Amino acid sequence: MLFELKGVSYARAGSLVLRDVEMTLPRGASCLAGPSGSGKSTVLRLLNRLADPDSGQVLYEGADVRGREVLGLRREVCLVPQLPALIDGSVAENVAFGAQLAGRSFDAERCLQLAGLDRSYGERDADRLSVGEQQRVMLARALALEPQVLLLDEPTSALDEVARSAVETTLTDLRKRLRISTVLVTHDLDQARRLASWVVRLDAGAVTEQGPVGAVLGEVGG
Numbered sequence: 013m014l015f016e017l018k019g020v021s022y023a024r025a026g027s028l029v030l031r032d033v034e035m036t037l038p039r040g041a042s043c044l045a046g047p048s049g050s051g052k053s054t055v056l057r058l059l060n061r062l063a064d065p066d067s068g069q070v071l072y073e074g075a076d077v078r079g080r081e082v083l084g085l086r087r088e089v090c091l092v093p094q095l096p097a098l099i100d101g102s103v104a105e106n107v108a109f110g111a112q113l114a115g116r117s118f119d120a121e122r123c124l125q126l127a128g129l130d131r132s133y134g135e136r137d138a139d140r141l142s143v144g145e146q147q148r149v150m151l152a153r154a155l156a157l158e159p160q161v162l163l164l165d166e167p168t169s170a171l172d173e174v175a176r177s178a179v180e181t182t183l184t185d186l187r188k189r190l191r192i193s194t195v196l197v198t199h200d201l202d203q204a205r206r207l208a209s210w211v212v213r214l215d216a217g218a219v220t221e222q223g224p225v226g227a228v229l230g231e232v233g234g
């Protein structure tokens with residue numbers, strides 16, 4: 013099992029955001045689905061220790077994440093946030109951002125290409141890109157860290173349908189080309205069907221269902 017949450021509770025501002033969550037996420041493409049405010053982003057943050065539970069345990073490859081050196085864990089389990097957060101400068105500088113901080117070498121062109129951007133993007137100003145392109149630069153930045161796991165927080169929520177479809181194709185190709193696992197957050201059940209083989213449904217901080225996507229969500233359009 014890639015991740016397991018055991019009896020995880022997490023409170024913010026006096027109210028429970030996650031209540032006694034039992035969750036398994038296998039290797040491969042999994043998805044957290046649920047309405048806004050159900051705790052999806054919070055779960056992602058627990059997976060690479062951007063937050064720690066108040067009670068319970070988060071296991072990564074069978075071991076408590078609290079036993080891991082936190083920056084090392086975050087390079088291996090890399091979060092792509094919901095909204096692009098680029099630095100001033102070129103696309104190439106943005107792709108280099110995390111890897112340089114970590115003192116790692118990387119192939120910027122390959123990262124751009126894997127994220128669905130051709131090499132001409134490297135020289136472009138990051139703040140002159142569309143939101144869809146910026147989302148891809150965030151993906152390229154994450155890939156420069158050569159993660160084992162990508163945590164994708166609603167990567168298409170700010171995109172129109174054409175851009176959304178293009179990013180979905182990129183994510184599918186990426187999974188085929190690199191042997192990395194993905195945990196995708198979405199409120200769109202059709203997107204869950206398209207992109208994941210395992211799905212966990214959350215509602216009001218509790219898991220309501222989890223299992224293979226066909227068993228939990230049924231067929232497309234169903």
Ligand SMILES: Nc1ncnc2c1ncn2[C@@H]1O[C@H](COP(=O)(O)OP(=O)(O)O)[C@@H](O)[C@H]1O
Nearest residue numbers: 024025029046047048049050051052053054055
């Ligand atoms: N830092 C915080 N302070 C107070 N409440 C928070 C904080 N972070 C999250 N919450 C609350 O926790 C709940 C779940 O948030 P979140 O995990 O972001 O949900 P989702 O990603 O499913 O929309 C929401 O009700 C949100 O208001």
Ligand SMILES: [Mg+2]
Nearest residue numbers: 052053054165
């Ligand atoms: Mg969220």
